[in-house]
Structure formats: C-alpha cells, structure tokens
Amino acid sequence: MNGRVVRDPDLRVRPDVDRIACDGAPLRPAAKEVWMLHKPVGYVTTRADELGRATVYALLPDAAPWLAPVGRLDRDTSGMLLFTNDSELANAITDPATKLPKTYVARCAGVLTDAALRLLAGGVELADGPTRPAKVTVLERSAADTTITVVLTEGRNRQVRRMLEAVGSAVLTLHRPRIGPLALGSLPVGTARRLADHEVAALRAAFTPVPGRGRPRPPRRAA
Ligand code: URA
Numbered sequence: 575m576n577g578r579v580v581r582d583p584d585l586r587v588r589p590d591v592d593r594i595a596c597d598g599a600p601l602r603p604a605a606k607e608v609w610m611l612h613k614p615v616g617y618v619t620t621r622a623d624e625l626g627r628a629t630v631y632a633l634l635p636d637a638a639p640w641l642a643p644v645g646r647l648d649r650d651t652s653g654m655l656l657f658t659n660d661s662e663l664a665n666a667i668t669d670p671a672t673k674l675p676k677t678y679v680a681r682c683a684g685v686l687t688d689a690a691l692r693l694l695a696g697g698v699e700l701a702d703g704p705t706r707p708a709k710v711t712v713l714e715r716s717a718a719d720t721t722i723t724v725v726l727t728e729g730r731n732r733q734v735r736r737m738l739e740a741v742g743s744a745v746l747t748l749h750r751p752r753i754g755p756l757a758l759g760s761l762p763v764g765t766a767r768r769l770a771d772h773e774v775a776a777l778r779a780a781f782t783p784v785p786g787r788g789r790p791r792p793p794r795r796a797a
Pocket of ligand 1: 736
C-alpha cells in the first residue's frame with residue numbers, strides 16, 4: 575500500500591486515497607452496487623446451503639459483482655431481498671435504529687380478532703423481547719384466513735411468523751413487497767435488477783438519522 579508491503583489483515587484503507595497493489599498490479603475498489611431480487615418461495619438466503627437446497631445466489635445474474643444479502647427472508651417467504659457490496663449501507667438498512675420500514679403481506683390462519691390486531695400493532699412479547707409498534711392493516715377476511723399488511727421498523731429472525739404465533743394464529747403465506755421507498759413493482763418473480771442511483775438515494779433519504787452516527791468508521795492509517 576502506498577509503495578509499502580502490508581502484512582496486517584485488519585488494516586483499514588481509504589480506497590479513494592490509498593494506492594493499493596497486489597503483486598505489482600493496481601487494485602481498484604469495486605463500484606458500490608445495490609440489487610433487488612424478487613425472491614420466490616423455496617430458496618434459502620445463504621451463499622451455500624449444507625443441505626444442498628437452492629440458494630438465492632442461483633437467481634443473481636452472472637454480471638452481478640460479489641454481493642451480500644441485506645438481512646434475510648425465510649425459505650418460505652417471497653418478496654424483495656436486497657443485495658449489496660456496500661457494507662455500510664447494508665448495516666443502515668438492517669439497523670433498527672434507522673427505522674427503515676419493511677412491509678409484509680401475511681395470510682394468516684383463521685380469524686384475527688380486533689384484540690389480536692391491536693396486540694400486533696401495539697407490540698407483542700417474544701422470546702427476545704417485545705416488538706416495536708407496527709402498522710397493521712386488514713386487507714381481506716374470511717372464516718378460514720385473514721390477510722394483513724404489517725409494516726415493521728425492525729427485522730428480527732422470523733419476526734412476522736413469531737408475532738402471529740404470539741397472538742394465536744399462524745402465517746400461511748408471507749410476502750415482502752416493499753423496503754422503505756422501494757417496491758417490487760413489475761419485477762418478475764425469480765429475477766434481479768440493479769438499483770438506479772436515484773433509487774439508492776431515495777433509500778438513504780428514508781433512514782431516520784441516528785445521532786452521533788452517519789459516517790463510517792475512519793480508516794486506521796498504516797504506521
Ligand atoms: N418475518 C418472517 O417471519 N419471515 C421472514 O422471512 C421475514 C420476516
């Protein structure tokens with residue numbers, strides 16, 4: 575780096591300032607990209623599955639750079655899954671402190687009473703603590719099932735399924751059509767597209783500012 579050999583694997587660099595080369599060949603930072611996948615049911619959100627099940631990576635085009643999923647969707651959940659190589663942005667999307675709304679449509683078993691709906695909206699007690707207040711809207715009711723929209727500003731493991739269990743129901747199908755200002759729109763199931771710059775800007779603009787944060791950790795300089 576900057577003409578010196580560096581052996582510290584934890585060294586932080588400033589990609590826009592420091593000159594970095596490997597075996598004499600200059601390395602350039604990859605452009606930051608964000609991709610949106612319309613995940614079908616049946617794919618696991620992992621790079622490699624020890625049970626050999628299909629993973630979401632099978633659905634990303636070869637042209638995509640190295641990308642990591644932003645949070646996860648259960649195998650049985652469909653909908654919007656974001657991927658990026660920008661770890662600072664990924665952290666902000668998943669950090670409950672930025673309160674980015676994630677919208678789910680859940681078809682739930684049986685009739686959800688008004689009391690159950692109030693509980694879901696006000697916060698239910700889960701094994702890992704109470705949930706934050708959520709926006710809950712009924713889309714359809716029948717004797718067999720109730721379809722609701724749930725907007726969460728946190729993203730715990732299997733949160734929607736566990737919330738429904740806590741009020742005595744069960745999720746039959748779960749879909750995430752939106753994250754913040756981004757909607758799946760007409761993106762076909764099983765396909766992915768790169769977000770335009772204005773979409774990434776809209777995503778960033780939707781974060782609730784966190785006092786004392788907002789800038790990535792400064793790089794540690796080489797001694
Ligand atoms: N909540 C769930 O229960 N599952 C998901 O995949 C996402 C949110």
